Amino acid sequence: MAALYEGYTLCGLVPSQTLSNSGIRGIEAERDSDHVVVTDTTRSVTLFKVSDQKPLSSWTVKQGQTLTCSAVYNTQTKEYVAVSDSKVIRIWKEEDILLDKAFKATVSSDVWRVHSVPGVEPVVLFQRGAVRLLDSLLSAPQQPIEEVLAQEEAIRWSTNIVAESQQFVIFTTEQKGDNFLYLQRLNPNTLQRYRLEREEPGLSPLSFSASYRDKHICLLYLYPNGHVYQSLVSVRGLGTDEGAQALPMPRNLLLGLPVGEGLLDAASALVLDEAHVAVVGVPHPSAGAGKDFLCIWNTNFQTLQAGKEMAGKIYGQLWTYSNKLFIPHGKTLSVIPYECPKSSLASALGKLKQAKTEESKAPVSVPSWNNILHGEKAQPSRAVDTRKTRANRKTQSAPSLTTDQVLELIKTAPVEEVQKEVEGLLSRADIQDVQSSVGQLASTLVARSLADPAFYTPSTLAQLVHTQSLCHSVCPDLVLLALERKDYFLCQLCLQFFPDIPEAVTCACLKAFISMPDVDAEKVSLEPDSVSFMETLIAREHGQDGLQNGFSPTSFDEDCPDALVTKTRAEEKEKSSSPPEQLCPVGLHKAVLLNEVLLTAYSDTFLLPHLKDLSSQHVVLFLQYLQFLYLKYSQDASSQMHGFRSPSLTQIMDWVCLLLDAHFTVLVMTPEAKGLLLNLHSFVKSQVRLVSELGKIEGSLQELSKMKVKKDVGQYSIEVIELF
Structure with a gap:
């Protein structure tokens, strides 16, 4: 199932005084997947390295001049191209400092946009619909530019796509309430015009998105009433008569998004792949009328796959590059990584089996979460299965409640009846819109639990989390409720399944x-695989001596001060020659829960301020536990691969x-x-030394790969290779 992961800030924004737009004209890909070019609506172009969240270079036009289209990167010449004041084309390289001293050319007609795709020559689209290759235009900047559009026709959106080894410029126009699509093919030049079907009177598309799939260009467009349509145009057999009448463009309705009260005014839909669409500025189905959400919908099964609330005003702008969504909101430009696995009915309904999940032996349609985890060993699992089987039998004979009826029931009914009806609802195969229903059920259960201390349904909440149709953005109070009720098993599930838990x-x-x-922690029932990992790790005796993961006890003397070395050697003489067993500073179950924290995604910038709230006693204890994990991993490198829920060495060192x-x-x-600090200092030094040695090996391998292999080698030869 698709997922939105923890995002981070790329840069701040300076929205317009009326807050009508974000201040960003466009975002374009640059040399690789980790670099983007951001153009604001006034005078500046900035190159960002996304992973470092910092600008590498910035260029600005003079006061009084304005950038009228977003800058693009020409991969063939390693140059940037932008347009100022609609007619001045500017070209510069990364090492150039002043745009005014870079190359400029004034053209004879107003430019709408410059488009660039990696590996092909950039194209210039003029406001009146004409298209020119950049090089041919610059060879004669004042060449006459024809008018393709009618007098009152204006471009609303454009892009370009390379398909079937040909480059296409695609743009939409609007004329007196009618919308048209133009397909301009380059080399040979052909132009085809299509008329979009009219929606309700007075409604024009808010956003467009195009992709190439199965020898067709797929156009996706969103209307203010929440309707998302798709139209397909074959890239073969395009007409050559530019003056021909506009052809009708068939469409099919992909999604009917909820719009709440009124119509959408700042929203956008963006194609991610053949089955997933990212939508921003549309109300979340289970979160009320707010439109400050970023969501991923599955168009094959009409299901909401992931949702994330965005703080601040949404401007209806959205870009995607290299599995990252770029979204301006409030005064921030955020980067949200996402994942869209291959679409299937099982994943869309949240019932795709996970790795290492045991199948339930009871013949029920939706197995109990406790039974999946504990099997036949735990008595509560059989009790839950028995109750669930009875509920299934009852629903076969008695009329089933709808989702709305169950939601009303949750507000007043006793705990036992609520658990029975919710489990019965989830077990039905005919439930509509699983993603929305699960979010509404969880939000209603949490709301009543917070208002009524006597009401709490831990097994039902755990079952809802296990559907994988929930995330923190959909039900933000669930984890805090679990902490308040000391339901650490539910906390563990949320940490495992929620990809968007805030720092x-x-x-x-x-x-x-x-x-x-530790006494209370041992009473908590936790996920068996993670417990098994810690049991094995704590019980494992010392492995063989030697350097593993960059650290060994024998190298400790090299990293410590002389006084500490002397003391250590004296203690070793008094004790046996074998080092003492490293003891875990916390109990088994507490260690399992701490591992879940280590495995949770985070951003350093947002996590550090909250870490300062920990007391010094807790910090020392946590560091001692991290030291324990590091020493165990250094004794046996297979430790970090033993369990399914085991933190990696990198995560340990990062924390x-x-x-x-x-x-x-x-x-x-x-x-x-x-x-403790002295020991940790030695760990860090050992890691630095390990990375340094790996760097040397990498350099050696690179030198070997550069060497030319002799083709004519006899049956017997001796060859000496000198690396340094």
């Missing part, structure tokens, strides 16, 4: 886990660095943390 909630879970007494950054001053002044 503040992650730190709240960490604080609750680390402060929980060590985060905690030291957040509490370094306090830790330096804490006496009991002195030895």
Whole structure:
């Protein structure tokens, strides 16, 4: 099922004074998947490295001049192309500092946009519909430009696509309430005009998106009433008569999105693949009338796959490059990574089996979550299955409740009746819009649980989370409710299945886990695979001595000060020659919960402020646990691959660095943390040394790959290779 992951800020915005637009004219891909060019609506072009969240270069036109189309990157010449004041084409390289000193050419007609696709020559689309290749235009900038559009016809949107080894410029126009699509093929030049079917009177498309699939150009467009249509145009057999009458364009309705009260005014729909569409500015079905959401819909099965609330005003702008969505909202341009697995009915309904999930032995349509985890070993699993089987038998004879009826029932009915009806609803195969229904059920259950301390349905909430149709944005109070009720099993499920948990909630879970007494933690029922991993890790004896993961006890002397080395050697003489067994500083179940925190996605910028709320005692304990994991991994490299829910060595080291950054001053002044800091210092040095050695190996392999292999080699030869 599609997912939206934790996003991060690329840059701040300066919206217009009327807040009608974001201040961004366009975002274009640059040299690779990690670089984009952002053009604002006034004077500046900025090159960003996305992963580093920082600008690499910026260029600005003079005061009084305005950039009238977004800058693009020409992959053939490694140059940037933009247009100022509608007629001045500017071309420059990354090392150029001043745009005014770069190449400029004034053309004879107003330019609408410059389009560029990797590997082909950029094209210029003029406001009156004419198209020119950039090089041919620059060879004679003042060449006459023909008018393709009618007098009152204006371009609304454009793009270009390479298909069947040919380049197409696609643009839509509007004339007196009618909308048209133009398909301009280059080399040979052919132009075809299509008329879009009219929607309700006075409604024009808010956004367009185009893609190439199965020898057809697929046009996707969203209307203010929430209707998303798709039209297909074959790239073969395009007409050559430019003056021909506009052909009718058939369409089919892909989605009917909820619009709430009134019509949409700032929304956009963007094609992600053949089965998924990203939508921004449309109300979330289970979150009320707010339009500040980014969602991914599955068009094959009409289901909402993922949703994320965006803070601040939505401007109806959305771009996608390299599985990342770029969305301006409020005063921020955010990058939201996403994933769209291959569409199937099982994934759309949230019933795709996960790895290492045991099949339920009871013949029921939707197995219990507890039974999946614990099988026949745990008595509660059989009890839940028995109750569920009875509910299924009852629903076969008694009339089934609709989703709306169950939602009303949740507000007043007792716990047992609520659990029975919700489980019965989820077990039915005819339930419509599973994503929306699960979100509404979870939100209603959480709302009543928060209002009524006597009401709580842990097994039902766990079952809803297990459908994988929930995320934190859909039900933001679920994790906090689980922490309030000390339902740590539900907390563990949310940390595992929710891809968008905010850093503040992650730190709240960490604080609750680390402060929980070990005696209470051992009473909690947790996911067996993660418990099995920790049991094996704690029980494992010391492996063979040697350097693993860049660290070994024998290298400890090289990293520590002389005084500590002397003390360590003295202690070793008093003790046996074999090092003592490393003890886990926390209990088994607390360690399992801490591992879930280590595995949760985060952004350093947003996580650090919340980490500072931890007490020094909890920070020292957490660092001791991270040290324990590191030592176990250094003794046996297979430790980090043993369990399904096991943190990696990189995650462990990242959290060590985060905690030291957040509490370094306090830790330096804490006496009991002195030895711990020295040990952690040695760990970091060992990792640096490991990376350095790996770099040398990489350099050696690169040199070997550059060497030319002799073709004529006898049956016996001796060859000496000198690397350095």
